[in-house]
Structure formats: structure tokens, C-alpha cells
Amino acid sequence: MSYGNLETLYRQVIMDHYKNPRNKGLIGDETYYKVHLKNPTCGDDLTVQIKVVDNIITDVFHDGTGCSISMSAASVMSETIKGQKLEDAKKILKNYLQMVKGEAFDEELFMGDAIVYQGVANFPARFKCATIAWKALDKAIFIHDEEDNS
Amino acid sequence: MDVQKIRQDFYLFKNDNIVYLDNAASTLKPKAVIDALNYYYERLGVNVHRGVYKLSYEATDMYEQARAKVAELLNCQFEEVVFTRGTSSALNLVASSYGMANIEAGDEIITSELEHHSSLLPWQQVAKVKNAKLVFVPLDEDLRITVENFKKVLTDKTKVVALNYISNAMGYITPIKEIIKIAHEKKIVVVVDAAQAVPHMPVDVKELDCDFLAFSGHKMCGPTGIGVLYGKYNLLQKMEPIEFGGDMIDYVGLNESTYKDAPYKFETGTPIIASAIGLKAAIEYLQRIGFNFIIEKETELRKYLVEKMQELDGVTIFNPHTDTGIVAFNIDGVHPHDAASVFDEENVAIRAGHHCAQPLMHCLKQVATIRASLYFYNTKKDIDRLIIAIKKAKGFFDNFI
Numbered sequence: 001m002s003y004g005n006l007e008t009l010y011r012q013v014i015m016d017h018y019k020n021p022r023n024k025g026l027i028g029d030e031t032y033y034k035v036h037l038k039n040p041t042c043g044d045d046l047t048v049q050i051k052v053v054d055n056i057i058t059d060v061f062h063d064g065t066g067c068s069i070s071m072s073a074a075s076v077m078s079e080t081i082k083g084q085k086l087e088d089a090k091k092i093l094k095n096y097l098q099m100v101k102g103e104a105f106d107e108e109l110f111m112g113d114a115i116v117y118q119g120v121a122n123f124p125a126r127f128k129c130a131t132i133a134w135k136a137l138d139k140a141i142f143i144h145d146e147e148d149n150s
Numbered sequence: 151m152d153v154q155k156i157r158q159d160f161y162l163f164k165n166d167n168i169v170y171l172d173n174a175a176s177t178l179k180p181k182a183v184i185d186a187l188n189y190y191y192e193r194l195g196v197n198v199h200r201g202v203y204k205l206s207y208e209a210t211d212m213y214e215q216a217r218a219k220v221a222e223l224l225n226c227q228f229e230e231v232v233f234t235r236g237t238s239s240a241l242n243l244v245a246s247s248y249g250m251a252n253i254e255a256g257d258e259i260i261t262s263e264l265e266h267h268s269s270l271l272p273w274q275q276v277a278k279v280k281n282a283k284l285v286f287v288p289l290d291e292d293l294r295i296t297v298e299n300f301k302k303v304l305t306d307k308t309k310v311v312a313l314n315y316i317s318n319a320m321g322y323i324t325p326i327k328e329i330i331k332i333a334h335e336k337k338i339v340v341v342v343d344a345a346q347a348v349p350h351m352p353v354d355v356k357e358l359d360c361d362f363l364a365f366s367g368h369k370m371c372g373p374t375g376i377g378v379l380y381g382k383y384n385l386l387q388k389m390e391p392i393e394f395g396g397d398m399i400d401y402v403g404l405n406e407s408t409y410k411d412a413p414y415k416f417e418t419g420t421p422i423i424a425s426a427i428g429l430k431a432a433i434e435y436l437q438r439i440g441f442n443f444i445i446e447k448e449t450e451l452r453k454y455l456v457e458k459m460q461e462l463d464g465v466t467i468f469n470p471h472t473d474t475g476i477v478a479f480n481i482d483g484v485h486p487h488d489a490a491s492v493f494d495e496e497n498v499a500i501r502a503g504h505h506c507a508q509p510l511m512h513c514l515k516q517v518a519t520i521r522a523s524l525y526f527y528n529t530k531k532d533i534d535r536l537i538i539a540i541k542k543a544k545g546f547f548d549n550f551i
Contacts, residue, residue: 042502042518043504125490
């Protein structure tokens with residue numbers, strides 16, 4: 001049988017980010033917003049740190065263990081989101097979640113390498129792998145916004 | 151007995167080209183079980199123990215016949231069979247009732263790192279609340295529980311031993327009969343998680359002399375939502391119910407009530423009628439197949455599987471000396487969940503993960519493993535297709551790396 005679907009899922013880009021992750025490793029700096037997430041059913045374990053200056057995400061780090069989809073997605077997320085305004089990051093995040101769920105999404109919006117995770121829509125069992133890093137980002141932004149409002 | 155004929159009893163084998171190797175998680179359900187469930191829902195559909203009409207009488211009779219069937223299977227008394235939601239509920243019942251009433255500060259509870267979370271966590275909770283201590287049988291180099299190592303952790307403070315009969319992650323058979331004998335010399339109560347044992351081999355609770363034993367219906371061709379707690383009657387009688395309300399009562403006053411005798415005081419509310427009836431059909435189905443055939447078939451397939459896997463480069467088997475049809479492995483350099491996606495493309499259903507045994511994953515120094523688990527309806531062809539899938543997964547990821 002052909003591996004058309006799987007090929008789409010594991011595009012070279014994904015394997016590249018898995019083997020050579022960008023922005024990997026954490027920083028001991030309290031000014032970063034830090035979120036630790038786990039998927040207890042498969043053992044994925046991921047921490048994401050972001051720094052926000054003047055509503056711009058100036059720095060992103062991630063570290064953890066898991067499958068190629070979850071670990072590469074963390075690398076891709078960090079690269080895609082670094083340097084983005086908070087409001088743009090939120091738009092990308094929302095668009096990404098719609099895309100991997102197989103829902104309609106804005107194909108014009110800048111997504112960086114994150115666009116290659118389109119194939120996840122054909123693998124609902126891998127949805128959690130593809131989104132754990134982005135959910136951590138979402139939570140980190142949420143903590144920032146809460147602090148900002150108070 | 152002809153396996154091809156047996157496979158005709160299962161819808162998925164007749165209609166899909168599936169290789170099902172996740173039997174330790176749940177087995178498939180034969181037509182005889184589905185027919186029994188349908189019989190109850192279509193012809194009866196009413197409550198038990200209450201109605202004074204024919205339908206309710208028949209439903210009650212079928213529900214209680216299911217209890218008698220379980221008693222026959224385990225070689226125990228009818229009143230020693232408590233229906234629960236599954237093994238987890240049964241083990242929780244023992245811990246919440248017997249454990250909370252009998253464990254005191256400073257007492258020790260012996261368990262192991264080989265346990266399913268459902269065998270460990272109820273006692274972890276008792277230990278926390280009662281300030282008791284959990285003690286773990288040191289596992290040997292193969293990560294087995296041995297009688298010698300059990301003796302090492304046995305002390306005068308030990309009150310309860312909670313161990314598996316067969317490990318769900320490694321497939322080892324625990325020498326539980328000897329352990330029970332030694333524990334009883336010190337009047338220690340032994341709770342056996344037999345979820346992986348009862349579906350695969352004859353289990354005689356009188357011969358084992360265990361105090362409590364639990365298993366689930368859905369891992370032995372039965373419906374989900376039904377399990378059994380066996381308990382020695384004198385122990386069950388002394389235990390307090392953990393759920394209160396309908397059906398379990400004797401006399402109810404405004405401030406005081408009395409309860410029925412075991413097992414009924416533990417079956418609060420409308421019981422799991424349909425699934426109990428389905429469990430009876432499942433036991434009868436397995437009895438027709440015969441445990442001799444089940445053991446013979448699983449042994450033959452397991453040997454074939456281990457042999458075929460050992461021929462592959464870059465595959466690590468964590469339990470090459472497994473006693474049962476459970477084989478744990480990983481493909482070097484490929485995360486189990488990535489491998490599982492390739493298996494899924496090949497229509498091979500297999501479990502990747504920590505198998506509800508996180509402490510054991512730490513012992514194996516793995517975040518997760520892939521587990522193939524066999525049952526009597528599997529074939530060598532199933533294993534050949536798994537081997538092909540492993541090769542494809544290796545090839546697929548090697549190309550990327």
C-alpha cells in the first residue's frame with residue numbers, strides 16, 4: 001500500500017525539526033512565562049517559555065520528551081511565533097488549531113512551517129501530539145494577559 | 151478446534167481486514183455475547199429484585215444465574231461474587247472498605263512497581279489517608295516478582311498484600327499461590343488483580359486461597375462495564391458498603407438503616423443487569439472454546455511472535471521470556487506513537503503507551519512501549535502482518551533520518 005497520508009504527516013520539514021529542534025532548552029529567567037503540559041496517556045511532556053516585551057513575543061524556548069509530531073511541533077511553534085505581536089500570535093494559534101482539526105482555516109495567514117501539519121487532520125489520534133506545544137503557548141499568553149490586566 | 155471457524159463468531163474478522171493485537175486492553179466480543187445483551191434489552195428491559203411481575207422475575211433470574219456462572223468459573227460460593235463496574239471498581243471497593251477500616255498508622259502494604267495503576271493507586275490513597283507505608287517487592291533482573299524478594303519485604307507490620315496475577319505490561323505470571331501461603335502464615339490479607347489472568351487460564355480461588363480477587367468482563371469476550379470482586383464471605387460480611395441507597399438495604403429508618411448481606415450490600419442502585427447477562431454468555435463461550443485450547447494457542451503464537459521479532463534488527467523486546475501472550479517492545483529510534491501510526495495505516499491495532507503502568511516504564515527506562523497482546527482468535531498470519539508493519543515503520547523512519 002502507499003503511504004501517501006503518512007508521507008503528508010511526516011514531511012521532511014517535520015523530521016528536520018524533530019532531529020534538529022530550534023530554540024530547544026529552557027532558560028532560568030523569571031521574566032519568562034513558563035507553562036508545563038503533559039499528555040499522561042502517551043507520556044508527552046513539554047515545557048514552553050515565552051518572553052513578552054511591549055506586546056511582542058521576543059523569545060520562545062521549549063524542552064521535553066515525546067514523539068516526533070509533538071517535539072517537532074514545539075520547535076515549529078517556537079520559530080513561527082518568535083517576534084510576532086501577541087494579537088498575531090493568537091490569530092496563528094487559532095488558525096493552526098482549526099487546520100489540524102480539519103476545519104476551514106485562513107490559508108492566506110502567515111503560518112511559517114506550521115502549515116505542514118495539515119496532514120494531522122487525517123490522523124485524529126495524533127491531534128494531541130500536534131497541539132500540545134500550541135496549547136502551552138496559549139496558556140502562557142493567558143497568564144501574561146491576566147497579569148497585564150491586573 | 152478450527153481458528154478460522156472461531157473467527158466467524160466476530161464481526162470484525164468477518165467484515166474487516168483487521169489485525170487485532172490489543173487484547174490486554176480489551177478483547178473483541180463474539181456474537182453469542184451480543185445476542186445475550188440483545189435478549190435482555192429486547193425481551194426484558196426491566197429492573198431486577200423488585201418487580202412482582204414475570205418480566206422482572208426473568209430478569210432477576212438471569213442476573214443471578216450470571217452470578218452462579220461466575221461462582222462456577224472461580225470455584226467459589228454464589229454469595230462471594232460481587233458485581234462491579236470492572237477490575238478498577240472492585241479493587242477500589244476493597245481498599246475503600248476493607249483498607250480504610252483495617253489499615254492503621256505505621257502499617258505496611260506490600261505491592262509492586264509491576265502493578266497496573268488500578269492495583270496500586272487505591273492502596274496509595276489508603277496509605278496517604280491512614281499514614282501507612284507502601285512497600286514495593288524488589289523486581290528481579292527480568293522485572294519479575296519472585297517469592298524470595300517478596301519474603302525480603304514481609305514484616306510484622308505488613309497488613310495487606312496487593313499484587314497482580316499476570317502483569318498487563320510484561321505478561322509475567324506472579325507466583326501468587328506461594329505468596330498467599332506465606333502471607334497467611336502471618337494472617338495478612340492478599341488482594342489479587344487477576345484482570346489478565348481470568349481471561350486466559352483457569353483460576354480457582356479456593357486453590358489459591360486468596361482473600362480478594364478481581365477481574366473484568368470486557369477482557370474476556372464480555373461486555374464493558376461489568377467486573378467481579380471475589381471475596382471470602384466472612385471478610386465481605388464484615389466490610390461496610392461504600393455506596394448507599396437503592397437495593398442494598400434491609401430496613402431504612404430516618405436516622406439508622408440496616409443493609410442486606412454480601413454481596414448485595416455492595417451492589418447499590420439498579421445493577422449492571424445486561425452486562426452481567428452478557429458476562430455469563432462470555433464465560434460460556436470461553437468454556438466451549440476451552441482453557442486448554444486458549445493456553446495452547448497463545449503459547450504457540452507467542453513463541454512464533456518472539457522468534458520472528460528476534461530476527462529483526464533494531465527491535466528491542468523487553469520481555470523475551472514472557473509467560474503469556476503479552477510482548478512489550480520498541481523499535482530503536484522510533485517513538486512508540488510514531489510507530490503506532492504506521493501500524494494503524496497497516497490496519498494493525500496495537501497499544502503504544504505506558505499501559506497504565508507508569509512506575510514500570512521508569513524501571514524499563516522508557517517513556518512508553520509498544521505492546522502486542524494475543525488471544526485465542528489470533529493467527530500466525532496476524533503476526534506476519536505485524537512483522538511487516540514493524541519493517542515498514544523502520545523503513546519509513548529510516549528514510550527520514
